[in-house]
Amino acid sequence: MPRSTLAEPAPPNAEPSALRPKLRLDGLTHEFRTGGAPPVKAIEGITLDVAPGSFVSLIGQSGCGKSTLFNIMAGLLQPSAGRVILDGEDITGRAGLVSYMLQKDLLLPWRTILDNVIFGLEIQGVDRREARAVAEPLMDRYGLGRFKTHYPASLSGGMRQRAALLRTLLCNNDVILLDEPFAALDAQTRFRMQEWLLTLWKDFGRTVLFVTHDVDEAIFLSDEICVLSPRPGRIADRFDVPLPRPRGRNVVTAPEFIRAKERCLDLLFSGGQPADSEAA
C-alpha cells in the first residue's frame, strides 16, 4: 500500500518540477535465472516516488532484495521489468547517474585520501587538479583535513567511511544510494556518523535513499520509511516520520519515535505483512 500523497501523479513531463518526484521506481521486478533451476524472484512490483531533497530509508530483513534494488537503481543491473525514472527521464540500465555507496568503504588503497575523495569526479571527467581544488576545502570543513595525504590503511573505520561518503557526495548526482554505510562501525562511531551524514545531507541538498537493518537509525535519519517484505521483496509499508528537524539524540524517547519503531518492528517480525493491508 504505497501511501497516496505521491503515488498518483500526472505523466512526469507535464508536472512542474517542484512537484515532480526526483526519482520514480515504476513496477520494478527482477528474477535471477541460474542454469536449469527455476528463476528466483528477488523483487516484485516495487513502485516508489522519492521527493526532491528527501531522506528515505528502506528497511527489511536479509533477503528482501535491497541490494538487487540498489543495483538496478544504480544502473548496474537491468531489471526483468519496470523502469527507473530520474527527473522524468527513463534511466533504466544506465550507470553513473545515481551515486551508490556500499557498506564497505571501497577506498582505493594505492591512493591518498584526497585522491580517493576525488575519484568520482575524476571518473566523471573532471581534471585531477581541478577536482582536488574542489575537494580540499570540503575535506577541511568536514573533518578530513588532517588525512589528505594519508593512505586509507592508516585511517580508522569511521574516517574511511567519511571519506567514502564525501566521495559519493562530490559526484554531481542528485540522488545518492547508501547501502548500510554504517553497519560495520561501532555504536559510538555510528552515532557520530549519523549526525555527520545529516549535516552533509542538509548542506548538499541531495536526495538520499538509505538501506539499513537498524530501525532506530532509519527513524532518526529519515523523512520517510519503506518497509520491505522478504522473498520476493515488495514494499510492505510506507510512512512519514513525523519528527521535526533538527533532531537531537533524545528524540528516541519521543512518542512519535516509539510509535514509528513499533510499526516497523511489527512489520519486520510478522513476516513482513502489515496486519491491516496487503503488500503492494
Next chain:
Amino acid sequence: MTDNVLSDLPPAVATTSSPAAHLKRPLRRKGVIIAHEKSWKRSSIWTLQVAIFIALIGGWELATRLGLIDPFFWSSPSRIYHAFIIVIGEGTLFQDTWFTFKATIIGFLLGSAIGAVIGLSLWWSINAAAVVQPYIVVFNAVPKIALGPLIILIFGIGISSKIALAVAFTAVITALAAYAGVRAVDDDLVKLTLSLGGRRRDVFLKIVVPSAMPWITSSLHINIGLALAGAIAGEFISSQYGLGKIIMYAGSTYDMALIWVGIIILALLAIVLYGAVNWLEHKFTRGQNVKTI
C-alpha cells in the same frame, strides 16, 4: 588418565530439567603455556652473520692448508684472491661484468614488461583468457634452458641471444602473476567505478592495473634472479663476453679459483639488482601492504 589432567571439573551448575545437565564433560587439562622467542638486538644478529662468514672462509683456507681438502678441486680463499688480482690486472673483468649486467637488465625489463602486458590484457576478455591460458601454462612448464641452442642459432652469439633467453626465463612468470592479480581484483571496486559512470577503460587503468601492481612487483623479485640465470645460460652456450663465459672458460682449463671469482662477482651483481628491485617495489606499491620476501 594422562598427567596432563589437572583435576576433575566441578559439577556443572544446571538444573536437572536443563537439557545440558546430562552432558558428560571432559576432564579439565592443564592448559598450554605459549612459548615466545625473544628477538635479538640487530647488532648481535649482524655480529653473528659476520662471525659465520669469517668462520667459513677461515675454515676453508685452514682445511686446504692442512691438506684436509684438495685445493685443486676446492681452491681456497687465498688462491681466489690471487686469481682476482690477476683478472683485474688483465682489465677484461669489468667488460665481462658489464656485458652480463646489460643482458640481464634489458632482458629483465623487457621480459617483465611483456609478461605484465600479456597478463593484464587477459582482463579484457574472459574468453580470450580461457583460450590463451593453456599456452601460457605449457610455456611456463617447459624448461626455458632447452630453448638455449635454438635462441643462439636465431639471435647469434652476441648480446641479443642473452637478452632473448632472459626474456624467455622471465616473461611467463610476470604474465602468470599479473593474470592472478587481475583475477583477484575486488569486484566491488569494479562495481564502484561502473556506478560512478566509469567505462571499461577507466576500470582497467584506475582499478585493475593498480590492484595487480603488487602481484607484478612481487614477480620481479623472482625475475631478477631468472634474468641473470637466462643471461648466464646464454653465455654458457656460446659467447665472447660475460661472466658466464669466464666461468665456462675457467672450468675448461681447470682454473677453480677463476670459477669462484666469476661466482663471487655474480653474487655481488645479484645483490645489487635485488636491492634495486626492492626499491622499485616500494616506489610502485605505496599504500598497499606488501611483504617482501
